[in-house]
Amino acid sequence: MIVNQGERVKYGYGIAWTNYESRSYTAFPVPFNFLFRWLRSVWYFLAKPKKTLQDIAYNDGYNRGYENGKEYGYKKCWKDVIQLYNNDIEGLSKAREVLK
Numbered sequence: 001m002i003v004n005q006g007e008r009v010k011y012g013y014g015i016a017w018t019n020y021e022s023r024s025y026t027a028f029p030v031p032f033n034f035l036f037r038w039l040r041s042v043w044y045f046l047a048k049p050k051k052t053l054q055d056i057a058y059n060d061g062y063n064r065g066y067e068n069g070k071e072y073g074y075k076k077c078w079k080d081v082i083q084l085y086n087n088d089i090e091g092l093s094k095a096r097e098v099l100k
Helices: 030-047 053-099
Strands: 002-004 013-019 024-029
Touching (some): 024 030
16 A cells, blocks of 8 residues: 555554655555565665675775865864964963053
8 A cells, every 4th residue: 555645544554664756655554564664675685786896995985085084174173273272372472461
């Protein structure tokens, strides 16, 4: 049974999975909705393609770039914080000299 978004599910039926393409849900009688959901999940797990060497290399390159960017940002942030701190100390020193 297909249930469109915004409709009520019939009494005794439970949603098994969501159909994102059509914005609807697939529903079955309550004890079977869990079984069909599980069977569908197993089917998709078995049918999905295995990772190729190209996929592994792509993921490795992405992760390296992410880590390098994070490291660069961390170093840049600390340099800016230290520079700001030094500028504040210099500004306070100048203000104390003016107040004397």
